[in-house]
Amino acid sequence: MLHDPSLTKEGNVWWAFGTGEVDKNGIRVLRSEDGRRWGATPVIFPQPLPWWKQYVPNHASNQWAPDVSYYNGRYWVFYSVSSFGSNTSLIGLTSTTSIQSGNWRDDGLVIRSTPANDYNAIDGDLVIDANGEPWLSFGSFWSGIKLTKLDKNTMKPTGTIHSIAARPNVPNNPIEAPNITYRNGYYYLFVSFDHCCRGVDSDYKIAVGRSKNITGPYVDKNGRNMLDGGGTIFDAGNERWIGPGHQDVYDNNVFVRHAYDAENNGIPRLLINDLYWDSNGWPRY
Secondary structure, X not given: OOOOOEEEEEOOEEEEEEOXXXXXXXXXXXXXXXXXXXXXXXXXXXXXXXXXHHHOOOOOOEOEEEEEEEEOOEEEEEEEEOOOOOOOEEEEEEEEOOOOOOOOEEEEEEEEEOOOOOOXXXXXXXXXXXXXXXXXXXXXXXXXXXXXXXXXXXXXXXXXXXXXXXXXXXXXXOEEEEEEEXXXXXXXXXXXXXXXXXXXXXXXXXXXXXXXXXXXXXXXXXXOEHHHOOOEEEEOOOOOEEEEEEEEEEXXXXXXXXXXXXXXXXXXXXXXXXXXXOXXXXXXX
């Protein structure tokens, strides 16, 4: 059981990070020797960090949607502090030189949002561009998916916030959970459409587009701009696995997301597949 998963590997050990359990503190961390059998390890942030309240006074006890990446000798985890349905939110950062050690450093605030902003600062995801520079994509509902460049030393934003995907013709703009991966001259943007967190009534689904430039425009297989609601459906689930979403790509060949198990009371499960690429450079299972 894991929601909003992100995947990495340290040595021969797989690690999956996910949203903390409801009404409990922290970020969930699972460990696996083979990528199939997973066991829980201690959460990150067993106690809330005091500075969170400064920006999000009424935040949920659990932290959401962690994204783990290895860059410049450290494992970086971007995480969200918010409350459901609000854009009084923040993305924070913690890091370590070894996940196994459990020694996580508080790297503070990355970006925040308030009701004065037209975006929601949650669902952060690190991408390293073709030149080795770090960027952060983020966003949920409101005006959609954003992208900002990070300083490679501080891992904090350096300025401009770019808009890269939205669904302006769908009520409430249900798009979130961006993930960008670079392969063979293209940046691939995966997003989650529609609604999670309703068990078997969830209608979450994963869409994808691509661009030659990290800041866009991202277009789907039909050439439709993702800022105009474009996005080729990549995974809409099946009879058992309902509402797949909040996806992550590891090393361009492993794809992870959660889905709700129709055969087990709609609980969210961690799903992992090999990721392949067709002759036109589009991803497939």
